[in-house]
Structure formats: structure tokens, C-alpha cells
Amino acid sequence: MERRWTNQEIAQIFENIADMLEIQGEIPYKVMAYRRAAENIAALGRDIYDLWQEGALRTIPGVGEAIEEKIDQLLRTGRLELYERLKSEIPQSLLEMRQIPDMGPKRIKAVWEKLGITTVEELEEAARAGKLRNLPGFGAKLESKILAGIEAVKRRKIAGRVPLGVAWPLAQEILSALQEVPGVHRLAAAGSFRRMKDTIGDLDFLVAAEDPEAVMERFTTLPIVETVLLKGSTKSSVRLRTGLQADLRVIEAARWGTALQYFTGSQQHNIQLREHALKRGYSLSEYALTRVETEKEILCATEEEVYTRLGLAYIPPELREGRGEIEAALEGRLPRLIEIEDLQGDLQVHSTWSDGQASIREMARAAKAKGYRYILLTDHSQSLGVAKGLTPERLWEQRREIEAVNAELGDGFRVLHGAEVEIRADGSLDYPDEVLAALDLVVASVHTGLRQDRERVTARFLAAIRHPYVHIIAHPTGRLLGEREGADADWEAILRAAAETGTLLEINANPARLDLPDILARRALELGCKLVISTDAHSPGEFDLIHFGVAVARRAWATPEDIANTWPLERLLAWAKEKPRRLRRA
DNA sequence: CGGGCTAACCCGGTTTACTGCATAGTAAA
Numbered sequence: 001m002e003r004r005w006t007n008q009e010i011a012q013i014f015e016n017i018a019d020m021l022e023i024q025g026e027i028p029y030k031v032m033a034y035r036r037a038a039e040n041i042a043a044l045g046r047d048i049y050d051l052w053q054e055g056a057l058r059t060i061p062g063v064g065e066a067i068e069e070k071i072d073q074l075l076r077t078g079r080l081e082l083y084e085r086l087k088s089e090i091p092q093s094l095l096e097m098r099q100i101p102d103m104g105p106k107r108i109k110a111v112w113e114k115l116g117i118t119t120v121e122e123l124e125e126a127a128r129a130g131k132l133r134n135l136p137g138f139g140a141k142l143e144s145k146i147l148a149g150i151e152a153v154k155r156r157k158i159a160g161r162v163p164l165g166v167a168w169p170l171a172q173e174i175l176s177a178l179q180e181v182p183g184v185h186r187l188a189a190a191g192s193f194r195r196m197k198d199t200i201g202d203l204d205f206l207v208a209a210e211d212p213e214a215v216m217e218r219f220t221t222l223p224i225v226e227t228v229l230l231k232g233s234t235k236s237s238v239r240l241r242t243g244l245q246a247d248l249r250v251i252e253a254a255r256w257g258t259a260l261q262y263f264t265g266s267q268q269h270n271i272q273l274r275e276h277a278l279k280r281g282y283s284l285s286e287y288a289l290t291r292v293e294t295e296k297e298i299l300c301a302t303e304e305e306v307y308t309r310l311g312l313a314y315i316p317p318e319l320r321e322g323r324g325e326i327e328a329a330l331e332g333r334l335p336r337l338i339e340i341e342d343l344q345g346d347l348q349v350h351s352t353w354s355d356g357q358a359s360i361r362e363m364a365r366a367a368k369a370k371g372y373r374y375i376l377l378t379d380h381s382q383s384l385g386v387a388k389g390l391t392p393e394r395l396w397e398q399r400r401e402i403e404a405v406n407a408e409l410g411d412g413f414r415v416l417h418g419a420e421v422e423i424r425a426d427g428s429l430d431y432p433d434e435v436l437a438a439l440d441l442v443v444a445s446v447h448t449g450l451r452q453d454r455e456r457v458t459a460r461f462l463a464a465i466r467h468p469y470v471h472i473i474a475h476p477t478g479r480l481l482g483e484r485e486g487a488d489a490d491w492e493a494i495l496r497a498a499a500e501t502g503t504l505l506e507i508n509a510n511p512a513r514l515d516l517p518d519i520l521a522r523r524a525l526e527l528g529c530k531l532v533i534s535t536d537a538h539s540p541g542e543f544d545l546i547h548f549g550v551a552v553a554r555r556a557w558a559t560p561e562d563i564a565n566t567w568p569l570e571r572l573l574a575w576a577k578e579k580p581r582r583l584r585r586a
Numbered sequence: 587c588g589g590g591c592t593a594a595c596c597c598g599g600t601t602t603a604c605t606g607c608a609t610a611g612t613a614a615a
Contacts, residue, residue: 029598033587036599064588102605104612139606191615204615262601265615274600285601286615 003078004454006488007041007048010074013083014038014067019095020086022105023112036062039268043323045523046492049075091118101149102142110135124150161199162244163481164548165511168193170240171203173224178248181218183210185253190263195317196551198481198514203246204263208253219248255287257300262286264303268322269315276326277310284310318554335559338533340550342560344568345374346543348420348443348474348506348534353398354379355387357539360398360415361405366540368413374569377402378420378443378474381430392435395419414569416440420474425449427463429470436469441576443506445474450487458490465497468580472532473498475508475515483512491520499528502575502582504564507556509535509549510542521556530575531558532565 005013018034040062041048051057052075057068074080094112097103097120111117114135117126124147126132132143171189178187184207188194191204209215216236220228225246230237234250251259262270263286277284281292288297289309300306307314312329316337319325328334349363350356356363360377367375379398380389390398402415409415418441422430429436429444436442444464450457464470476494477486498505505524508515513536516524521531533549535542553563560566564575 027587030587032599036588062588066587102612106611137607137611141606145605262615267615268599270601270615271599278600283601287602 004049005074007044010048010071011038011042013074013080014041016095017083017086019098019105020090023090023094023109024086025105025109033062033064033067037067043321043519045519045526047490050492093119096120097123099153100146101152102145103149107137110137120150120153161201162242163511164193164196164198164200164514165481166242167200167203167244168511168548170224170242170244170246174203174205174219174222174246177222178205178207178215178218181209181211181215184215185209186251186256188260190260191265194264195266195320196548196555198517198552200244202244203240205246205248206251206256206260206263207248208251208256212250215250216248219246254299254301257302257304257306258284258288259286261300261303261306264317264320266321269320269325272322272326273310276312276330280310282310316554318551319557321555335557337554338550338558338560338563338566340547342563342566343372343533343546343550345372345376345565346535346537346546347376347418347441347472347532347565348378348508348536349375350379350420350536350538351377353394354384354389355538360401361408362540363537364405364409364413364415366543368409370543373412374414374416376416376418376441376443378418381419381421383422383424383430384447389422389430390419392431395431395435418443420445421470422447423460423464425452425460427460429464429467433469436467439469440573441471442469443472443474444470446478446487450478450484452487454488454490457487458493461489461494462497465494465501465503466583468583470503471576471579472504472506472534474506474534475513475536476505477515477517477520479515479517480512481514486515486517491523495520495524495527495529498524500582500586502530502579504530504532507531507533507549507552509533509545509547509552511545511548514548514552516552516556518552518555521552521558525556525558525562530564531556531562533563534565 014034015038018031018038021034022031040060044060051059052071057063057071070080070082094108097108111123115126115131117123127143127147132138132146133140171193175187175189178184186208188206189203190206192200193203207215216231220231220236220238224240225238226241227239229239236248238246240246274284283290283292288299289306290297298309304314312326313332313334315325315329315334346367351358351360351363364375380387382389382391399417402417405415418439419431420443423444423446424430425448446460464473479486505516507521524531531553533546533553535545535549537543564572
């Protein structure tokens with residue numbers, strides 16, 4: 001094996017293969033097959049190498065004989081013949097043209113074959129010289145559109161997606177501004193924002209209003225708008241100062257349900273839902289549900305109506321990713337998803353004793369005011385110098401303050417004494433066992449050496465998970481959205497070990513992390529892990545970030561029972577006390 | 587190319603809008 005590929009890299013290779021086959025004019029079903037395989041590999045909760053070794057690649061939807069063989073070749077030899085051949089036949093610079101609006105595979109093929117154009121620069125030159133309009137299927141107008149498209153791609157400040165936490169305040173600001181416009185009946189943000197995906201491509205707003213023009217006017221003149229890309233009577237498009245694009249669409253109130261459903265997506269979900277509709281004799285569009293035989297339109301004012309008329313339970317937006325939710329809704333086995341109100345406490349909280357902004361008292365009061373029954377105080381351990389990590393001596397001093405705060409706040413609320421203990425580079429923990437044993441609950445995490453090789457990182461996590469006094473693994477992958485990839489580790493082995501030992505895995509609610517990521521969280525639940533949702537709050541205001549973590553858990557199909565901080569405190573502590581016994585059994 | 591089917595095979599991922607051209611390519615959820 002020359003190198004190890006991630007699921008994402010392999011998915012990307014099959015994406016590229018699909019693009020190149022498409023440019024070559026391959027039959028659409030073959031292209032689609034590679035795209036479908038790529039999507040399913042990217043959404044796989046487990047390491048593709050494990051499936052490979054088990055001979056179970058064919059269990060991935062969309063992977064049959066031919067693609068199995070190609071994955072095998074890639075993992076075995078580090079190379080893929082088909083991919084190498086296509087790359088030698090098709091200039092890679094052609095693939096960049098796909099970003100240009102109105103340039104699809106057919107047109108890319110045309111300019112390449114007829115004019116020998118292989119780069120965006122050459123395309124721009126040819127367009128300026130008026131050479132495109134002579135091609136069959138091209139015209140002067142399309143030529144200028146392509147030119148404008150190239151300009152737009154060049155000017156675009158942020159090409160990629162932004163973390164949900166960045167999009168969130170922008171969307172809230174826009175929603176509250178539009179809500180103020182008189183005559184607004186309904187208003188919603190749709191798209192990946194509504195599905196609470198960890199990153200957002202653009203913002204989509206829908207509105208039903210008496211005076212749509214006034215809403216459009218307000219939308220396009222908001223202070224956070226940098227440029228108005230388009231302003232019409234039913235749709236406006238703007239670029240925000242952050243580079244994010246936002247669209248606003250006007251919807252008839254009577255058609256609100258089908259429109260909101262459509263614009264919420266995901267694309268995969270919509271395709272599957274429409275297929276399902278066809279099977280039941282309906283055609284579904286953003287405008288209506290139409291009986292195919294009679295062509296009679298049924299207008300749906302609510303999303304609930306859309307799903308109900310199709311014989312489905314209502315599918316919450318977080319589940320709409322085309323990952324089995326329609327089948328589950330049909331069979332009435334959608335999970336009762338966790339909600340914020342189910343949570344009884346927060347299991348990662350910092351104070352000024354280490355790098356927090358507020359005292360234990362302030363944090364405890366804020367948590368109590370939110371209706372929580374408990375918080376686990378988890379200041380950093382000694383070796384994390386940058387965060388003022390606590391020595392054991394300081395930890396004992398801290399205990400006295402915790403006791404005082406507990407006495408002050410009285411029954412019905414408790415500050416638990418814990419710590420966020422470093423898992424050191426060699427897998428040992430940053431406090432001796434007798435110190436760990438004296439804490440109510442121990443959270444362990446990796447902050448350094450995330451770039452270690454796979455075997456070492458995995459071994460560190462496994463050591464921590466098999467430790468008798470480690471109860472929770474915090475922000476497991478260590479990723480920082482848009483900044484840093486998570487650790488490369490054998491997650492399947494780690495999740496299995498966590499399930500076996502009853503070690504809880506954290507969904508860190510901080511929108512910069514959202515870690516565990518939704519896909520790994522779902523796999524963890526499949527393997528029988530229990531999870532916790534924690535904010536990692538360093539100030540009282542950060543307790544409010546919890547909804548981001550709840551969203552990740554919902555996207556992982558988590559029920560309240562799956563999340564240990566919905567449990568009563570006694571159950572949680574009993575679960576932790578069981579760990580040494582569980583280890584002996586394992 | 588995948589998958590369901592009864593086979594050495596055939597059908598298949600939705601719906602709508604727009605453009606610019608006359609039948610189809612592209613984009614969007």
C-alpha cells in the first residue's frame with residue numbers, strides 16, 4: 001500500500017471520474033453511477049478500509065462489481081488505472097470550467113474539441129474575441145453570459161462554504177429585519193441552514209407577504225448587504241459583506257408547504273421524495289402536489305400536509321439528507337429526536353480557574369437559570385499551560401469553592417467536580433489515577449499532537465477509553481471547521497471501544513467544532529455508544545450554544561435515551577461508577 | 587454502472603425555469 005486514502009479523498013476521485021466521463025460524452029447512467037458511489041462513500045460512517053478488509057464494499061449503496069474492483073485496486077496498489085487514463089486524456093484545467101455558470105459538460109467538450117480551449121483563461125480570451133458565438137449551440141448572448149460568469153467566479157470572495165456558526169447570526173439579523181416589514185405572513189430560512197448542516201453554502205429565505213415589493217426593498221438595502229446581484233418581483237439575490245450569497249423568494253401562502261419543503265432540500269431528499277410521490281400517483285413540485293391521472297393540483301400550505309398526503313410521518317429538516325428517512329417515515333419508525341428541553345445539564349464547563357471568563361458561581365447561576373439540574377466543571381489539567389491548567393493542589397482548592405457554591409445554590413442544582421484532562425502524546429493522562437478517582441466525572445481530550453500518525457493517535461484514544469476513570473471523550477476529532485481537519489484515526493475502532501466500555505463521546509456544541517461530526521455520531525449510535533452534548537462554555541453566554549450540539553445529535557438520529565445528559569444525575573453517576581467493572585468484564 | 591429480476595437483460599435520479607434555438611443544455615433544491 002503506497003498511501004492511505006480517506007473516504008473523502010476516494011469520493012473526490014470518483015467525482016472527478018464522473019466529471020471526466022461526462023465531458024467524454026459517456027452514457028449518463030454510468031456517470032450517475034460514479035456520482036452516486038462517491039456520495040455514498042462520503043456519507044459512510046465508517047472507514048472504507050474496514051469494509052474492504054471485510055470484503056463488504058458491495059454493501060455500500062451504488063457500489064457493484066465494477067466500482068468494487070476499482071476501490072480494491074486503489075486501496076491495494078495506491079493507484080487507479082481508469083483514473084490515470086482519464087487524467088491523461090482530459091486536461092485537468094477543463095474541470096475548473098465547471099464552476100462557470102452555464103458551462104456544463106457538453107459545452108466544455110464543445111469548446112475543447114472545436115477550439116482547443118483547455119483553460120478558463122483561454123475561454124475568456126475566446127469569448128472576448130467573439131469566437132464562441134460561431135459554435136453550434138452557442139450564440140452571442142450565451143457568449144456574453146459566459147464572460148459574465150467568468151467575471152463572477154473571479155470576483156467571488158468566498159467560493160466555499162462557511163461554518164454554520166458564521167451563517168447563524170447573519171441569518172438571524174436578516175430574519176428579524178424582514179419580520180418587521182408590515183404585512184409579512186410567513187417567513188423562514190430554508191436550505192442547509194434549516195437542516196442545520198455544519199457548513200452552509202448560501203442562505204435561502206422564503207416569505208409570504210401582502211406587499212412583497214416592500215420585503216424585497218428591505219432585503220436588498222440591509223446594511224450587511226454588499227452588492228445586489230438580482231432584484232425581481234419574486235426573487236432577489238444579494239452578496240453579503242462576508243461573501244456569502246443570500247436569496248429571497250416570494251411564495252404564495254397557499255403554496256407555502258410545498259415551497260418550503262422544496263427549498264429546504266436536500267437535493268437527495270427531494271429526489272427520493274418525488275420518486276416516492278410518483279409511486280403513489282402524485283407529481284410533487286415546489287408549487288403543488290399534482291394527481292398524475294387527473295392533473296388536479298392539491299395546494300399544501302404546510303410541510304406537514306405535504307408529508308401526510310404522501311403517507312409519511314413528518315420528517316424533521318435535520319433528517320432530510322436522503323439517508324433512509326423516507327423509508328423510516330413510511331414505516332413509522334422515525335426516531336423521537338432529542339430536543340433542547342430534554343437536557344438536564346452541561347458536561348463541559350470552564351471557569352476562571354483555568355481559561356474561562358467567569359467564576360464558578362456565575363457559571364452555576366447561569367446554568368441554573370437555564371433550567372439545568374447540574375453542570376460538570378471541567379477546568380484544564382496541569383500540562384495545558386496556555387490555558388492555565390490546574391495542578392492537583394489547585395484542584396483541591398477549587399473543590400472548596402465548588403462546595404461553597406453548591407451550599408449557596410441549594411437543592412435541585414449541583415456543580416459536579418470534574419476536569420478536562422489532557423491525553424498526553426504517549427496516551428497517558430495528565431493526572432495520576434488517585435486524583436482522577438476523586439473527581440465526580442472525568443472528561444479527557446487531545447489538544448496537542450493531533451497530527452501524529454494514525455496508529456499513534458488511535459492508540460492514545462484507545463488508552464484513554466480503556467482507562468477506568470475516564471468517562472467522557474471531549475471533541476474527539478479535534479477538527480476546527482474551516483481551519484483544521486480532525487485527527488486521522490481509526491474511528492471505527494475508537495467508537496467500538498467506547499461502546500464496549502460505556503465511555504461517553506461528546507458532541508461539542510461550539511459551532512467552530514461540532515465534534516463529533518454528524519456522520520461519526522450516527523455511526524457511534526449504530527454501534528451502541530452513548531453520547532453527551534456539551535457546550536464547552538467559557539462564559540455564561542456560551543451555554544446558549546447548546547442548540548448547535550442538539551442539531552448535530554438530531555442529524556445523527558439521536559433520541560433522548562442516547563444522550564447521557566438527558567438522564568437524571570443519579571443515573572449518570574451510577575453509569576460512570578460502573579466503568580471499572582465494565583472494563584473487567586470486557 | 588447498479589440493481590432488480592427471472593436473465594443471460596433492461597431500465598434507471600424529480601421537477602421547473604431560463605435561454606436561445608427549434609430540441610436541448612444548464613441549474614437549482
